[in-house]
Amino acid sequence: xxxVVRDNIDDLEIRLLLEALFQRYHYDFRSYARASIKxxxxxxxxxxxxxxxxxxxxxxxxxxxxxxxxxxYLTVQVSEMFRDPAYFRALREKVVPHLRTYPSLKVxxxxxxxxxxxxxxxxxxxEEGLEERTIFYATDINPAALKAxxxxxxxxxxxxxxxxxxxxxxGKSSLSDYYTADYGRAIFDKSLRSRxxxxxxxxxxxAVFGEMHLISCRNVLIYFDAGLxxxxxxxxxxxxxxxxxxxxxSKESLRFSSxxxxxxxxxxxxxxxQRRDG
Amino acid sequence: xxxxxGKAIAIGGSAGAVQxxxxxxxxxxxxxxxxxxxxxxxxxxxxxxxxxxxxxxSRVAVKEAxxxxxxxxxxxxxxxxxxxxxxxxxxTLSLSSEEPVNMSRPAIDVLFESAADAFGPRLTxxxxxxxxxxGAEGLRAVVDAGGEAVVEDPADAYAPAMPEAxxxxxxxxxxxxxxxxxxxxxxxxxx
Numbered sequence: 492x493x494x495v496v497r498d499n500i501d502d503l504e505i506r507l508l509l510e511a512l513f514q515r516y517h518y519d520f521r522s523y524a525r526a527s528i529k530x531x532x533x534x535x536x537x538x539x540x541x542x543x544x545x546x547x548x549x550x551x552x553x554x555x556x557x558x559x560x561x562x563x564y565l566t567v568q569v570s571e572m573f574r575d576p577a578y579f580r581a582l583r584e585k586v587v588p589h590l591r592t593y594p595s596l597k598v599x600x601x602x603x604x605x606x607x608x609x610x611x612x613x614x615x616x617x618e619e620g621l622e623e624r625t626i627f628y629a630t631d632i633n634p635a636a637l638k639a640x641x642x643x644x645x646x647x648x649x650x651x652x653x654x655x656x657x658x659x660x661x662g663k664s665s666l667s668d669y670y671t672a673d674y675g676r677a678i679f680d681k682s683l684r685s686r687x688x689x690x691x692x693x694x695x696x697x698a699v700f701g702e703m704h705l706i707s708c709r710n711v712l713i714y715f716d717a718g719l720x721x722x723x724x725x726x727x728x729x730x731x732x733x734x735x736x737x738x739x740x741s742k743e744s745l746r747f748s749s750x751x752x753x754x755x756x757x758x759x760x761x762x763x764x765q766r767r768d769g
Numbered sequence: 770x771x772x773x774x775g776k777a778i779a780i781g782g783s784a785g786a787v788q789x790x791x792x793x794x795x796x797x798x799x800x801x802x803x804x805x806x807x808x809x810x811x812x813x814x815x816x817x818x819x820x821x822x823x824x825x826x827s828r829v830a831v832k833e834a835x836x837x838x839x840x841x842x843x844x845x846x847x848x849x850x851x852x853x854x855x856x857x858x859x860x861t862l863s864l865s866s867e868e869p870v871n872m873s874r875p876a877i878d879v880l881f882e883s884a885a886d887a888f889g890p891r892l893t894x895x896x897x898x899x900x901x902x903x904g905a906e907g908l909r910a911v912v913d914a915g916g917e918a919v920v921e922d923p924a925d926a927y928a929p930a931m932p933e934a935x936x937x938x939x940x941x942x943x944x945x946x947x948x949x950x951x952x953x954x955x956x957x958x959x960x
Contacts, residue, residue, distance in 0.1 A: 524837075524863045526855040526883040531867070569868045710866045713836045713852075717861070720837065742849055742864050747837055 504544035522719035535564035576659030581761040596625040602711035603629040606640030630692035643679035710740040776891040781877030783810040783899025785927025796951040799828040804840035813851040848875035855883035871903040881907025890915035899931030905938035918942035
């Protein structure tokens, strides 16, 4: 079989599997950036021991347990606390002064995965004295990831990195104030999530999430194709209060979005945007 | 999925790759007819020193790859530090913060495998100097998809391990000196 024919079969199998996943479970990965989703599907096929993507699809249709295992591959879960400390420093120094002017605040961490970004923001808001007037919404499509975010437990060997990042972000306390170490794990203080609502939400298929003052969504959009990125940015615009802030990953931008005009650069180099009036 | 337009060049390097690229990229004319996608292993950090370094020494346009931008002829795209760079079948580029591959992010295998899919026989992939084995599997994917595999001659390489691993994975790959690689790219561009 020549390589062109084989590649077309791979691509056909991927389209069919993503369609099956949507039809059967309403998880919609059909508009994810194709090269990365293909990598992860092939990784899942090999590591879960399926002979082909079609075999994995058959199992997915008939064995609901396969869904949970596959979602772990399809959603990228690699992150760290205070990843890109300059982003959090910019939030602290440039965005927080604006947020202080509101009596109550809503913050949405969209695609929260295991919660590293959520806990980073909760700590930052506590340090800045804003936590008590804030409700955080942490959403993800993967129930296992949401569960991990609610647990707030990370391998202890990551803490050194998290601590350095926290200091570089302008942290006013010691990260060790917020966790206890136990058998190689760092367990974050449950008081950090007393103001957090965890929720199953899909940026692909679900609707607006209401009157947010800050949406932080980092390294999520890069997994979407251009059309889905654009839809999501429209969803963020509609979910933000006027003058609300949107923070993206350091390599994400609104440059290629049809909604770019609805936002102004707020801290350009950190990809922090502000929704315009009206 | 329909194929991407035109040909593309993908290059991967690690230890010693900057010096190696200094013998290749300045040779390309401003109107080089293909996009050149490059992964060099660099430590995580916000500022990519490679881009300014090569901008001042090259006639082709040199930039850091942005998510979802089209890969255009006459442009050299470097993977940003701490992100994988992938080629899409519609001729655009994607970034990813998936886990490191071969302990590297960006990883050469990720670029090569995605570019093999996107460009098939219209891809030339080149493995340069390096002290690990990243790029070897990706180069095999390039050959499997009908693309051309080129490897820096380990005898001349600053760090021979990576070219040796690539040659072991792809026995049919062309082994070339850096000067020959530059000439080869020019010939491809003139064809």
